[in-house]
Amino acid sequence: MSSSPEYKLIYFHARGRAELIRFLFEHLEIQYEDQRMTFEEWPSIKPDTPFGILPILEVHGKQLTSSIGIARMIAEENGLSGSNLLENTEVFGIVSAAEDAWCNIYTARYKQKDKDSTDLKVKELHEDYLPEHIERFEKRAAANGAGWIWGDKMTYADFATYLLFQYVCENTEGAKDKYPKLAKIHAIVESLPKIAKWMKSRPETFA
Ligand SMILES: N[C@@H](CCC(=O)N[C@@H](CS)C(=O)NCC(=O)O)C(=O)O
Structure with a gap:
């Protein structure tokens, strides 16, 4: 049963x-x-x-x-986060930074009063906000140095990074070349069986 x-x-x-x-x-x-x-x-x-x-x-x-x-x-x-409260809060900070980006994405795409405002907001999002924000993720992955966004193991922050970076890849030419550390995390996450x-x-x- x-x-x-x-x-x-x-x-x-x-x-x-x-x-x-x-x-x-x-x-x-x-x-x-x-x-x-x-x-x-x-x-x-x-x-x-x-x-x-x-x-x-x-x-x-x-x-x-x-x-x-x-x-x-x-x-x-x-076991997909840190190993104590401080570490868990660090990991959550990254997930929360990805969520901040999603708030901006949804606001630009779905919460404008008309098509012209939407087009303008989405342009600003893709040309100004997102490149700056995703660069912070790239720098963070580079500073971490272990192939993950945080620590020496995969965490749910890598999943959150994957999902945000996927959006960036869909909307930015050459994103995987521009952000090689994120491209690696992206490749690992999507190849998990x-x-x-x-x-x-x-x-x-x-x-
Ligand atoms: N901070 C909340 C935000 C949730 C949220 O805004 N959900 C949207 C969809 S992504 C929603 O339910 N919108 C429907 C509505 O506002 O009526 C979360 O992360 O769960």
């Missing part, structure tokens, strides 16, 4: 802010229900959610919010 998974991840039919959590579940081979809702369904569900936003992770009768808080819990529970399998089998989505 198969039991239902302990975790239910609720998000839109998109990679977005759920993908870091999905990467963790997939890589760690943790069973979860990947519940995806349409944007049409969302307005009727939103009022019953804790903060009117997704993702939510349902576990042990609780509804957890904050994509990076949820990722932090899974990573720390499963469970991640590679997930990326082949996951639903096609616009973002």
Whole structure:
């Protein structure tokens, strides 16, 4: 008899802010229900959610919010972070810096009043903000020196770096040559067997 998974991840039919959590579940081979809702369904569900936003992770009768808080819990529970509070906070700082970039990406792309403002904001994002921000990740990986964004082992900050760098690669010509340390992390993460399998089998989505 198969039991239902302990975790239910609720998000839109998109990679977005759920993908870091999905990467963790997939890589760690943790069973979860990947519940995806349409944007049409969302307005009727939103009022019953804790903060009117997704993702939510349902576990042990609780509804957890904050994509990076949820990722932090899974990573720390499963050896994909540091080994004490100070280290965990350092690792989380990197994940949080990636989330700062995502806030700017979503604001530029989806929260402008019209197409002209969107085009302008996206141009600024791609030409000014993102190159500066991703350079900090590159410098950090170079300073760390061990082939990871933090420490001498893979952490969920490498997954967060991968996902942000993937966006940069999709929107910047020659990104892998410009940011060679990030390109290496990117290559390692996407060749992890469970991640590679997930990326082949996951639903096609616009973002
Ligand atoms: N800090 C939150 C932000 C969550 C967030 O803004 N989610 C967006 C989608 S990525 C959302 O639910 N938007 C729907 C809405 O605002 O109605 C997190 O990381 O989980």
